[in-house]
Amino acid sequence: MDYPLLVDFKLITAGIGILLVFIYAFGSGIWVSSAPGWYSTLERPPWQPPSSFIGIIWPYNFIVLGFASYQVSKSLTRIENISWLVFFGLSIIAALTWAYQFYVPHNFTLATIALVLTTVLTIPVLYLTFRASLIMGLLLIPYQIWVAIAASLAWGYLTRN
Numbered sequence: 001m002d003y004p005l006l007v008d009f010k011l012i013t014a015g016i017g018i019l020l021v022f023i024y025a026f027g028s029g030i031w032v033s034s035a036p037g038w039y040s041t042l043e044r045p046p047w048q049p050p051s052s053f054i055g056i057i058w059p060y061n062f063i064v065l066g067f068a069s070y071q072v073s074k075s076l077t078r079i080e081n082i083s084w085l086v087f088f089g090l091s092i093i094a095a096l097t098w099a100y101q102f103y104v105p106h107n108f109t110l111a112t113i114a115l116v117l118t119t120v121l122t123i124p125v126l127y128l129t130f131r132a133s134l135i136m137g138l139l140l141i142p143y144q145i146w147v148a149i150a151a152s153l154a155w156g157y158l159t160r161n
Contacts, residue, residue, distance in 0.1 A: 010073045013081040017069025017088065024092045025062045031099040038106070045156025049149070061143045068129045068136045075132035084128040091121035095147070098154065108158040115151035122147055 049057075065088075072084045098114035101107040126144050130137030 009078060010081070013085060014070045014073035016085055017073060018066050020085070020089055020092055021062055021066045021069060024065070024095065025058075027092075027096045028099040031096075031103045039103070042157060043160045045153055045160065047149075047156070048153055057142065057146050061146060064136075064139045064143060068125075068132075068140055071136045072129055072132040076128065080128055080131065084125060087121050087124040087128070091118050091125060091147075094118040094121055098150075102154065102157075108154065108161065112151065112154040112158050115147065115154045119144075119147045119151045 069088075073081055076084065094114045094117040098111045098118065101114060102111035122144050126137065126140055129140050
């Protein structure tokens with residue numbers, strides 16, 4: 001019986017993308033929940049959405065990012081898959097940097113820079129997702145909008161606290 005020595009590249013990239021989503025979700029959750037009492041004392045920007053919206057948008061974003069990882073892996077070329085994973089991974093590093101900087105040392109300046117960087121790094125992710133699937137691209141637009149709003153909120157916290 002002849003077994004392939006390597007797992008299919010597209011399956012590997014899908015798995016890496018989905019793993020990155022789990023790292024993103026759990027990594028940010030660790031730091032976001034580290035200082036709930038401190039967060040409630042902050043003066044919030046007036047344009048901050050209600051907590052109930054934030055509780056809905058993040059699970060939506062993580063689910064769509066997981067599906068996008070799969071769609072991109074099966075639809076795009078090898079170089080596009082690698083590019084998507086690199087930009088996605090870098091955007092996650094930036095987003096986790098925000099979560100840590102904001103919630104642990106409370107460094108609003110670095111947190112704001114990290115979220116602006118996250119917003120910029122997700123533009124190629126969104127573009128490549130659109131190349132893979134119009135529907136997945138459309139479903140990922142709320143994520144792009146949310147990270148841009150989050151960057152503006154980070155700036156708002158920086159200027160108020």
